[in-house]
Amino acid sequence: MLTEECGFRHYMASVGIEVIETDLGERIQQLDNEDSSHVVVPAVHKLRTDVAEVFAKTIGTDSANSDVHYLAEAQREATRPLILAADAGMTGCNFAVAETGTFVVCTNEGNADLSANVPKLHIASIGIEKIIPRLEHLAVFVRLLSRSALGSPVTQYTSHFRGPRVGGETHIVLVDNGRSERLGMEEFWTSLKCIRCGACMNTCPVYRRSGGLSYGATYSGPIGLIIDPTFNQRKYSNLPFASTLNGSCSNVCRVKINIHEQIYAWRRVLVERHATPLAKRIEMKAAGELLSRPAAYRAAIAAADMALAHLPRFIIYNGLNAWGRHREVPHPPKQTFHSWYQVNRGGKQ
Amino acid sequence: MSSRDDILASVRANLPRADRPLPAVPLFGNTTPPSLLAAFKDSLHRMGGMFLDPPTSGDPLASVRAKIASAKVVCSTVPEIAGNRDITGVAAPHDLADVDFGIVRASFGVAETGSVLLSDVDLHVNAVAYLAQHLIVLLDPEDIVVNLHHAYRRPEFRDRHYASFHTVPSATADIEGVLIHGAQGVRSLSVLPIARELGSTTH
DSSP: OHHHHTTHHHHHHHTTOOOOOOSHHHHHHHHTTOOOSSSSOTTTTOOHHHHHHHHHHHTOOOTTOOOHHHHHHHHHHHHHHHHHHOSEEEEOOSEEETTTTEEEEEESSSHHHHHHHSSSEEEEEEEGGGEESOHHHHHHHHHHHHHHHTSOSSOSEEEEEOSOOTTOEEEEEEEOTTHHHHHTOTTTGGGGGOOOOOHHHHHOHHHHHHOGGGGOSSSOHHHHHHHHHHHOTTTTTTGGGSOOOOOHHHHHOTTOOOHHHHHHHHHHHHHHTTOSOHHHHHHHHHHHHHHTOHHHHHHHHHHHHHHHHHSOHHHHTOTTOGGGSSSOOOOOOSSOHHHHHHHHHTTOO | OOHHHHHHHHHHHHOOOOOOOOOOOOOOOTTOOSOHHHHHHHHHHHHTOEEOOOOSSSOTTHHHHHHHTTOSOEEEOSTTSOOSSOGGGOOSGGGGTTOSEEEEEOSEEETTTTEEEEEHHHHSSTTHHHHSSEEEEEEOGGGEESSHHHHTTSTHHHHOSEEEEEOSSOEEOTTTTOOEEOSSSOSEEEEEEOOOOTTOOOO
16 A cells, blocks of 8 residues: 555556565456555455456456456465565565564465565565554554454464564665654644554445545545545545545544544645635535525526426536536436425425 | 654654653453463364364374375474474575475464464474465463463564464455455464473473
8 A cells, every 4th residue: 555655566667677466456456457446455346257357368367267266266376486486575564563663564365474474585665654652552453453444353464573584684664755744734643543444445335336446546435535635635636525424434433533524624624725626616616605595596406407407418418517427417306395395385384 | 864864853843742641551351261272262263263172192193193194295393293394404485385284383372363473483484384385383272362462461572573473374355255265375274282392492
């Protein structure tokens, strides 16, 4: 995740070094030239038949065989020689302990431990927010992570690195990339507490319908909405608006980040800083005027319903109407709720 | 200034002024199960690992011998059982790529999760625990702690360069959520409870 955030793989390719993802889900996404769509399950949006198609094209499996065991085994067999031949293995880090200089990597597949323990050189990239004070605190976080991510008591492998192995080298790269600046943002610094368990994504009604790729950013789902703008306010200015503010994410967050409140706060900040596109600012201003005057609002709704019912297609589906670009606009109701209410319940208590 | 100084200066400048003392974390071990070994066995089964019940009489390692009987390459790092690949003669981790069975002893086990801790001292070459197709772990029943809070008080986390909790074999559910054991690491993990041989204590 951290290396994706920094565009690491693309950069390494440009200097002639091939980076191979070893996690099954990450590898599927890499072979399909797609970004990861979930922090814990990178290829969650793909069906087994999609994976069979990707593997048939790239690692030579039988395209007609979409048995999950067959596909996972094929990736194991295809990846192992690459790990054995690699000059360096890279891992991320889930937690780092200041007291002992230990960094901890949690996986289920064992791919991180192969990458760290087979090549001579091990490089770990660590976001500075992963650092916790003491070993006694680590127990809390290790217990929390897998329970919140997958509902299992602990990850299959929880590995603690405190120094290089005999004959090997270990290098640690501590990455800031905007984190220390975020620490100074009073409303948003608590997003640094995120342990990347993905619970907010799994519960989010928007994420569950749209999938992670639609966010167009490394971090998707509710947590993505509040940390992506810290990397690029203009590029990700639309993300905090893609929420119903229902608060489910804050309810499930194990490290108690007030995610939906931060989403709301980002809207204000982005508008104040004029990071939102001009068209959106004009629309919002017009909506504000209209919504503050009930009579005008009712007249506009009735007029819009009438227009939708009678205007020719080429006007409704013009290039400016993003809502009609990939889908049919719903049929307009015969009357507005307000006029229906006046007729059926008007004057009654 | 180096990037390191830049980051430290920026952290100092932006640190939230929260007046909260560092919390002391309790051990949460008030509900110690009557038998740590039985609790460990339950947790291991729940996670999908294999617990080799020790025989009531005869060769305590009979179940291990039966498992490795038809294996081609066995690499043992324990004095209790001999393999046919000497770990002390392994020059590079790659030389372990063809190992069928690895046999190692755990520093200790955790009853709460069914995990065993394997450190660089136990493994000699760390990769044996990942490149082997199957792993057999010997665990002294005296070496089981109740939960992870107790585990992190152990000396291994301060004096070993590498220490890893293994909880059942490698697994993935990355395709349609279907659970598969034997992802990239070992395909099976079995734990045999057996006391350390006198004089072989590593801590």
